[in-house]
Amino acid sequence: MKNLFGFLISVTLGIFMILALTNTNAFPEFGHASIDNRVSSQYLNIDNVEEVGSGNIVTAIVVGYRGFDTLGEVTVLFISALGVAFMLSSPKQKRIDLKFKPNFMLRVGSKILFGIILVTSFYIILHGHLTPGGGFPGGAIIASSVLLLYLADDKFRSNIKSFKILEGVAGSLFVIIGLLGLVFATYFLQNFLPAGHVGELLSAGIIPIIYILIGLKVGSEIAGIVDNFLTEEESA
Amino acid sequence: MTFFDIISIAVGAFLLIIAFLAINSKKIINSVLFLSALSMLAVVSFVLMKAPDVAITEAVIGSGLVTALFVFTLLSINRRDAK
Amino acid sequence: MIQYAAIILFVFGIYGLFTNKNVIKMIISLNIMEIGLNIFIISIGFNYDGIAPIISSTNDLGYIFVDPLPQALVLTAIVIGVGTTALGLAIAKNIYKTYNTFELDEMEESA
Amino acid sequence: MSAILLIAIPLLAAFLSIMMKKTSSYILLAVGIFNVVLLFILPDGFVIIGGFRQPLGINLLLDTYSRIALLLLNSLILVITYLNLKSYKSYGTILMLALAGLNGLVLTNDLFNFFVFLEISGIAAYLITTSNKKPRSTFHYLILGSVGSSLFLFGVIILYAMYGTLNIVGMIRLIQASGNYKEVILPFTLMFIGLGVEAKLLPFNSWVKGVLGNSNTLSGPMIASVYAGSMSFVLGRLITNLFNFQGSLLTIVTIILAVGIVAGDLMAFASTKTREILLFSSVAQASIIALLFVNGIIIWAVYLIIANALSKTVMFLVINKATKDVGSDESQDLRGLFIKNILVGVTFTLATLSVMGLPLLVGFKIKLAFLTGLADANHIWLIAIILIASVIEGIYFVRLLVKLWYKGDKEINVSYNYSFKTVFVIIALALLVFGTYSTPLNYLDNSIDTVMEEVNNG
Numbered sequence: 065m066k067n068l069f070g071f072l073i074s075v076t077l078g079i080f081m082i083l084a085l086t087n088t089n090a091f092p093e094f095g096h097a098s099i100d101n102r103v104s105s106q107y108l109n110i111d112n113v114e115e116v117g118s119g120n121i122v123t124a125i126v127v128g129y130r131g132f133d134t135l136g137e138v139t140v141l142f143i144s145a146l147g148v149a150f151m152l153s154s155p156k157q158k159r160i161d162l163k164f165k166p167n168f169m170l171r172v173g174s175k176i177l178f179g180i181i182l183v184t185s186f187y188i189i190l191h192g193h194l195t196p197g198g199g200f201p202g203g204a205i206i207a208s209s210v211l212l213l214y215l216a217d218d219k220f221r222s223n224i225k226s227f228k229i230l231e232g233v234a235g236s237l238f239v240i241i242g243l244l245g246l247v248f249a250t251y252f253l254q255n256f257l258p259a260g261h262v263g264e265l266l267s268a269g270i271i272p273i274i275y276i277l278i279g280l281k282v283g284s285e286i287a288g289i290v291d292n293f294l295t296e297e298e299s300a
Numbered sequence: 301m302t303f304f305d306i307i308s309i310a311v312g313a314f315l316l317i318i319a320f321l322a323i324n325s326k327k328i329i330n331s332v333l334f335l336s337a338l339s340m341l342a343v344v345s346f347v348l349m350k351a352p353d354v355a356i357t358e359a360v361i362g363s364g365l366v367t368a369l370f371v372f373t374l375l376s377i378n379r380r381d382a383k
Numbered sequence: 384m385i386q387y388a389a390i391i392l393f394v395f396g397i398y399g400l401f402t403n404k405n406v407i408k409m410i411i412s413l414n415i416m417e418i419g420l421n422i423f424i425i426s427i428g429f430n431y432d433g434i435a436p437i438i439s440s441t442n443d444l445g446y447i448f449v450d451p452l453p454q455a456l457v458l459t460a461i462v463i464g465v466g467t468t469a470l471g472l473a474i475a476k477n478i479y480k481t482y483n484t485f486e487l488d489e490m491e492e493s494a
Numbered sequence: 495m496s497a498i499l500l501i502a503i504p505l506l507a508a509f510l511s512i513m514m515k516k517t518s519s520y521i522l523l524a525v526g527i528f529n530v531v532l533l534f535i536l537p538d539g540f541v542i543i544g545g546f547r548q549p550l551g552i553n554l555l556l557d558t559y560s561r562i563a564l565l566l567l568n569s570l571i572l573v574i575t576y577l578n579l580k581s582y583k584s585y586g587t588i589l590m591l592a593l594a595g596l597n598g599l600v601l602t603n604d605l606f607n608f609f610v611f612l613e614i615s616g617i618a619a620y621l622i623t624t625s626n627k628k629p630r631s632t633f634h635y636l637i638l639g640s641v642g643s644s645l646f647l648f649g650v651i652i653l654y655a656m657y658g659t660l661n662i663v664g665m666i667r668l669i670q671a672s673g674n675y676k677e678v679i680l681p682f683t684l685m686f687i688g689l690g691v692e693a694k695l696l697p698f699n700s701w702v703k704g705v706l707g708n709s710n711t712l713s714g715p716m717i718a719s720v721y722a723g724s725m726s727f728v729l730g731r732l733i734t735n736l737f738n739f740q741g742s743l744l745t746i747v748t749i750i751l752a753v754g755i756v757a758g759d760l761m762a763f764a765s766t767k768t769r770e771i772l773l774f775s776s777v778a779q780a781s782i783i784a785l786l787f788v789n790g791i792i793i794w795a796v797y798l799i800i801a802n803a804l805s806k807t808v809m810f811l812v813i814n815k816a817t818k819d820v821g822s823d824e825s826q827d828l829r830g831l832f833i834k835n836i837l838v839g840v841t842f843t844l845a846t847l848s849v850m851g852l853p854l855l856v857g858f859k860i861k862l863a864f865l866t867g868l869a870d871a872n873h874i875w876l877i878a879i880i881l882i883a884s885v886i887e888g889i890y891f892v893r894l895l896v897k898l899w900y901k902g903d904k905e906i907n908v909s910y911n912y913s914f915k916t917v918f919v920i921i922a923l924a925l926l927v928f929g930t931y932s933t934p935l936n937y938l939d940n941s942i943d944t945v946m947e948e949v950n951n952g
């Protein structure tokens with residue numbers, strides 16, 4: 065009975081949405097979206113591109129034009145990490161028993177891979193304003209390298225305390241850079257460094273700096289979440 | 301019918317099939333794996349629609365870390381049951 | 384086509400939330416819904432002739448690009464989705480600790 | 495000085511406070527006081543972020559409307575934190591993020607930014623409800639909240655695909671220029687449903703019972719007054735400026751809200767648990783507020799939000815403290831609660847009577863004013879429904895009061911400390927003073943919301 069009710073509601077919703085969207089002239093047909101009438105055309109305007117200085121326009125939007133959204137997004141991740149730690153952690157914790165014993169090769173190999181993955185993640189973060197990637201995937205890759213260490217060694221625990229400090233410092237620096245914009249320029253999060261030439265590594269003003277902070281913050285937060293999921297109370 | 305159309309129809313159909321399986325499969329671990337596959341297909345569709353940034357992020361976060369979190373949750377539960 | 388698939392995926396997620404009574408599967412349905420929404424967001428900015436909005440120098444600006452703004456929005460939406468999922472799973476673990484089951488129906492009996 | 499500090503300072507404090515957990519509640523108090531003081535000196539107008547002009551970047555809008563909302567929510571959070579300083583120490587950081595999220599929600603002038611703040615404040619709310627120790631109701635809230643914000647985002651994206659902007663003022667301008675209301679029915683419906691989940695509107699609010707029915711002195715007032723108040727404010731702003739319901743959509747929304755009022759009051763009537771009576775009454779009130787916004791009676795809706803938030807703070811604090819000490823929230827078990835706490839009893843009674851809308855209290859003045867407004871707009875059947883609902887409300891509240899004042903079989907001991915009593919007395923006095931001397935309420939009128947002016951200026 066309840067299944068039928070749910071089925072009916074979702075089918076009605078789906079049909080309603082598809083019909084309404086196909087019958088609306090203002091809604092662009094798939095594959096024919098034109099950015100001429102949208103605000104995006106101004107993001108691709110040559111003056112604006114040179115002002116921001118980032119070759120990757122998506123990065124320019126994420127960190128530049130809509131940097132405030134990104135601050136909010138980092139906050140969302142921060143508060144979820146906080147919540148996960150709040151619900152799952154207790155004063156004394158030990159690793160969950162994974163039922164397999166890692167051998168020597170696995171332990172050593174994972175340490176080597178850890179270094180390689182870490183370097184890759186920094187490359188991705190540093191080139192966020194030139195190539196696809198940036199702080200979010202980079203940070204997630206940092207976290208997955210930590211995850212690798214956790215999986216390869218059943219005794220391993222990273223230093224959660226230092227992650228918390230890294231997380232707090234990176235987040236605070238993000239806000240402080242925003243406030244510096246208020247002091248050195250006129251507005252919050254405004255770029256107060258030279259924009260440089262589009263396409264060079266040292267360009268785009270504060271964008272790479274903010275992306276590095278985001279990467280560190282995302283990495284430490286997700287690593288903290290992973291640690292919380294892989295540990296449990298001592299007594300259990 | 302262009303090459304893009306064929307691929308997009310195939311991806312769309314796969315998306316729906318796998319979503320259906322993920323919702324209706326009996327074992328939870330299967331649902332989790334189907335979710336991971338769904339995420340990977342979403343990456344394909346992002347690449348098709350010229351969104352490399354999103355594709356990278358979804359590949360790392362969506363199909364990597366989220367799946368890991370699901371699996372860890374299930375692992376800790378199973379272990380407690382075994383005791 | 385991908386656009387319709389995205390809408391149907393979104394509706395699938397809602398259907399899954401209605402029918403599934405298992406906590407983990409409800410979170411999975413939520414994720415399916417979010418994936419559908421993300422694909423939909425990207426699809427409204429897509430153009431057959433467009434190229435990815437990444438330039439190596441200002442000379443490239445003459446081309447047609449796909450809309451970069453939806454892509455920026457999806458980046459944000461994905462990360463928010465991860466946050467919600469992680470929180471949901473943590474609550475699920477707590478639920479298991481309290482009621483010893485993931486099934487919402489069985490909980491009412493034991494609670 | 496710029497309004498961005500209202501959001502940036504709580505965020506900065508939250509990021510710093512995880513390194514010094516012990517002091518987080520005190521940092522929150524300092525931040526709250528800073529925000530309230532700041533609200534009195536900030537100038538009105540747009541706040542640009544990142545130095546990008548209107549459609550390119552995100553901006554915030556501070557006007558009298560948002561200033562009232564911010565004053566209410568900042569000072570309420572301050573009071574609630576102060577009262578829970580001892581019992582819920584570890585929630586300091588979460589409350590700071592809730593503060594930042596709600597401030598951003600009220601201030602922002604960008605639809606996607608609105609979604610981001612909706613998520614921040616939403617996740618903060620889920621975490622606040624974990625203090626109930628009922629993971630099941632928290633989970634229910636999380637699922638419904640996430641679905642709600644996803645639906646909201648869906649609506650926003652459709653609007654962006656049609657009009658090519660995310661700026662609220664710019665969007666209103668473009669929708670007015672196109673003049674085709676039929677096109678926007680789908681996105682507006684999705685957005686309204688999405689916000690309805692958070693604003694406790696029936697039928698999207700099945701989370702409320704689990705969350706508020708098990709609430710404590712932190713989560714009760716936070717969710718029932720602070721969140722409900724801010725959500726009503728932002729929903730009101732979107733309804734009056736952006737949604738602007740017309741035609742068949744207007745009829746449907748009005749019917750849904752009217753049913754919500756009656757159903758909320760009936761469910762409260764049927765319940766014997768004190769917390770459930772309070773929560774269903776606030777569900778009904780949320781629908782009344784939304785109904786007023788739909789009919790363009792802005793200023794009295796604003797006063798109603800404020801009066802409700804204040805009274806509900808008192809009521810939930812009194813009942814939740816008593817429930818904690820007695821161990822049950824059945825009204826039968828709480829008999830004679832006020833015999834030993836006469837002062838608390840009087841303030842609780844005043845708050846209840848104000849919600850019911852009896853003379854001498856501010857609730858009466860507000861109810862009279864908005865009923866007159868509805869009569870002017872020729873909505874006779876809406877007046878009838880609100881009056882019927884008020885009668886039901888009157889019956890169950892009087893029944894509750896009688897039980898709480900008269901002695902039962904058991905003697906119960908609940909003691910409220912001085913800080914609780916001070917807050918109760920101040921709020922009750924405010925309700926009384928503005929009820930008898932209501933001239934100041936007439937100074938403000940519907941023009942406190944300046945979004946429309948900005949639209950026409952452009």
